[in-house]
Amino acid sequence: TAHSDPNPNHVYFNSRGIWATYVIFIFITHFIVLSIPFISMALAWTLTCQIHNVITYFWLHWEKGAPFEPLDQGESRTLTHWEQLDDGVQFTANKKFLLVVPIVIFLLTTFYTRYDQIHFLVNALSLVLLAIVPKLPQLYRVRIFGINKW
């Protein structure tokens, strides 16, 4: 849709059906993982949780800039996708949604893994480190130890 924002990354997550698309992607991944015959239910759920956290980490918090040339005169070149969404405004509906989804996946995963210890450790670590902490407003534009700054 047409808009006046120089960087489409700011506004595209407000498009109709993006949230549903995101959830459908997760479902598709989960079904693919579930279709692998020899892994157990618990492992399938843990795998889904891990794959989701890792992929969303790279998509939102690692890659900087945009795959196209935005008209913002290079401002978004050093910003991750999370920092570009909604032009830096914190706690918008999109951002709350993206924070809640990994938590919901985690809760479902712990349920389906019957609260096993190892699975819990692995999933909780990836949830906190990869999904929750980078999304907090305290870490907006923060680069720990200068990693991924340029």
Added chain:
Amino acid sequence: MLIFVADADVSWEFSDLIEAIYSAPTYHLVFEGCLILFIVGLLFQHSFLPSKRRGGSGDRLSKAEEDQLIAEWQPEPLVSGDPADEALLASYQRCATSQVGRSVTYSDGRTLVNFATGNFLDFIGEARIRDRALASLRHYGVGSCGPRGFYGTMDVHLHLEEQLAKFYGCEEAVLYSYGFSTIASAIPSYAKRHDIIFADERCCFAIQQGLEASRSKIIRFAHNDTAHLEELLQRQAEHDRRDPKKARVTRKFIVVEGLYVNCGDICPLGELVKLKYKYKVRLFVEESASLGTLGATRARHLRGGRRQRAGRGSDSGWNRECSGPLRGFVVGTKYVVDHQRLSGLGYCFSASLPPMLAAAASEALTMVDEMRGERTARLKSVSDRLHQRLLAELDNLWSVEGAPMSPIKHLRLHRCTGENSLPALEAACAAAADAGLLLTVARYVAQDLGQPAQPSIRLSVNCNHSDSEIGSLLDFLKSYATGLAKKCFQQLNISRKVRPWII
């Protein structure tokens, strides 16, 4: 441990899963409880904009500071009462009744020899160009009615771009419709926020606007001083060594003019190209006044520089002076220059060059090609002769700034003649009009950082200026300055008589 292989012992019935909740370890339930509380808390958070959004330090003015700044603010008058501007306003009342070519006729009947506007190769008024323009006007109409990407591209544009590319020996040219916006669009389309641009300190206002629009870090080097530029590049290279990751994403540019309109100097292109390859910097040369006026030497430099590699330099010219109707273009390698077809804002979002002007420019370029540099050579010799005579005959009367072969020269009143102020120079121009010469004081926008400390009269030489016209110019300058000097000397003598202890 519920791992890899599907285990027959463990039940995956839903009811068993629900029962497993009751036997879940406490730490687990606590963790999950915290997460659910987090979600609930999240739903009640208001959205806010963090103050360090634009990469700034996060400082925000406090209410008290804001109030203080508002109280301190004094509005400026809409029109400044500067008396020097009276002369400028008066010049708007002058009405030309002929084309502003090598000579201009005004409504009061006077015909003045034009040393003020840039008509270096004397193409203004050229019959062949005028006829071609009129033919295009009848064929295409006046305007192109659209930007290049939206029905504004016509065969004349493509033809002119090809011609320009061949003229410069480059792969491709991109045509702009407004000279000022050419360099002001070209620079920001390549240089972005975290890049570095080394710009000459006497660059023209259009370049300065481009530099500002780019949001890059601008480092100015002393005018035509390649030693200073090298020192700055060296310093930057050391910074890069200390932070290689940042250096890898930082683009560096050098921006110079081929022939500086504000000084009349020529840039040391050979040395700049050497620096370009040594420090891996991209070079922008703004050739608005040097197209067709400096001739083969420059072309050799450019071609020589580019033959060594794929050529990451680009030349930009906004040429409204030399071949009259051409508005602006950028030439370079296809990879570099093509970028502007989508990112050059002046190209994408402005209507394209009127086809009549494109056709006329094309004709002018053809003429330049056909004449094989004849007019250029003539222009260089006229400029050189004028320069030698200025130095020889007006030694202590006027000071001349500019290269000998440059068609642009800046004249300032010598110390011995009097104070070189704007009103004095305007008075000189008014006197010149009485003597049949059209001279102008170089005028600058107030925010122009490249304007010189001392005002000057800007002379623009035409290749067809005859010796007699040059002679009359020099005669006027000499007589006017001598008259001024006499008056100044008399005043000094009077004041000496009154106060004899001043030597």
